[in-house]
Amino acid sequence: MRESEIVELLRQVATGGAARGLADDAAVWSPPLGRELVLTHDIVAAGVHYLPGDDPSDIAWKLVAVNLSDLAAKGAVPAGVLLGLSLGDEDEAWLRRFAGGLHRVLSDHGTALWGGDTVRSGGQASLGCTAVGHVLPGSALARAGGRDGDLLFVTGTIGDAGLGLAARRGEAPGDAYLERRYRLPMPRLGFGKRLAESGAHAAMDVSDGLLIDAARMAAASGLAAEIDCKAVPLSQAAAARLPAGDTGRLAAARAGDDYEILLAAPAQAEAALRAAAATDALPLTRIGRLRLGAGLCVLGTEGRAIDPGPLGYEH
């Protein structure tokens, strides 16, 4: 497929006015009055973030969803995306399924395709997405907002996607639930929108592993993080597959691709945060706290600090 044919395919997804039918040099969009904008750009690359044999529809979902997950962690309402598709030898069938997945993830999250660019690089595909959303001024939480004594919470369950990836690689038996968690991350936009008003101080999405991302939040906040290993929330499917005790929960907390929200909040915000999560039937688990100091401390079942080993996916 030539670039013009790919644009024709994407035009069927880009039906909003801002996209100008993908027939102009740029998108033109009126931002909602009195809102701040939140902008993020993440790349999803073949062989790094997805397997070459993955369903192109799922790849499109993941490309957009990981960007919307960043918006969710800032409490933003998504508005539109621009895509930069650097393609290898993907054929027409691949591109049609990709466009289908794109339509699905965008319409499921009320987000428009505004524009972008496509090149044939010849190598492995590298897919970029810029997502733009908006928040009430001053309400976008930062990683750096954590305060001494804040409790750490995480949404959903941890480690599913890592186990799903292992299953898809043939390193473990197949499991539809775990593989779905790897293929189709769900940006926590509903909960994210209620984060700031619920009294949270800091938030980020968990993409490289709970431990390493908690360490990053602590570092950005100039504090130390303490994680209670036995509190790391596991799905039934993950618990059935992981070793019992600290070993299994550490493995889950080191795995990437969760796309859950990690947040720091004072104890008095806990009830409001639980109510906000319950609105979406989303589990919310207290997993530790921030305190004066630096670095990450993992407490084992005995209540003593244990060596967590490598923390997660280091780029």
Next chain:
Amino acid sequence: MRESEIVELLRQVATGGAARGLADDAAVWSPPLGRELVLTHDIVAAGVHYLPGDDPSDIAWKLVAVNLSDLAAKGAVPAGVLLGLSLGDEDEAWLRRFAGGLHRVLSDHGTALWGGDTVRSGGQASLGCTAVGHVLPGSALARAGGRDGDLLFVTGTIGDAGLGLAARRGEAPGDAYLERRYRLPMPRLGFGKRLAESGAHAAMDVSDGLLIDAARMAAASGLAAEIDCKAVPLSQAAAARLPAGDTGRLAAARAGDDYEILLAAPAQAEAALRAAAATDALPLTRIGRLRLGAGLCVLGTEGRAIDPGPLGYEH
């Protein structure tokens, strides 16, 4: 260099508040009140848009400049960019020079680095840039705005970059001016800002070749374009290198990478447009017109339609 070290390097460029020190999941930016946003994303890929041996500082310039050129054609004031860098085996020296070029092109155009993502894809580099700017509501010109009888104008000179590329490929003797035009395109932001108030109906930047881009503007406007071959503006350096007459000017008008602005405007707007271009000491040349019909017609020196051959760079 690991991703974290590359981010550290880019952090020195991303000094504005919206970037949050590149330490958060997303940028947070307050758009100017009462303005519409213009958003574009273009990729610059190794082996396609630049030569692997090109100076990384120039590559960074080009990556940002071609995106700012799209903003210029819409009359937008640039605000910030997000970068998606999919890298091959570029080393630290390469990345340092790239960051230097980035700083230069952004500071020269009053534009901030807001964020982005970096991956090591292993193949050839593919560099994406999302540029965000703003305009008075309703003032962003489209390709589709041309009207029957509008005159076509183009800024600057045409064909220089194509000749510069040939020189850099060793297909022609070196020429500092022409190669510079290939390496360091200048987004026509100053002129672009004055386009709408000067009475232009349609505008776009010339990136794939004057003829093909004029054909695209005509098609988007539902009209035919007529280009007067002898009017295609050449620099002295290009004129010295190209065959005389229609052949040379056709070659210039088929070459890509000009990043000049092509615009359609009624005859009564000509004086205001010339004044707007003169403010930047930018040549503005009338090269043809739009009329009822479809397609592109090139008039030769005899005043008769000639066969232009392939129009330009088709993706």
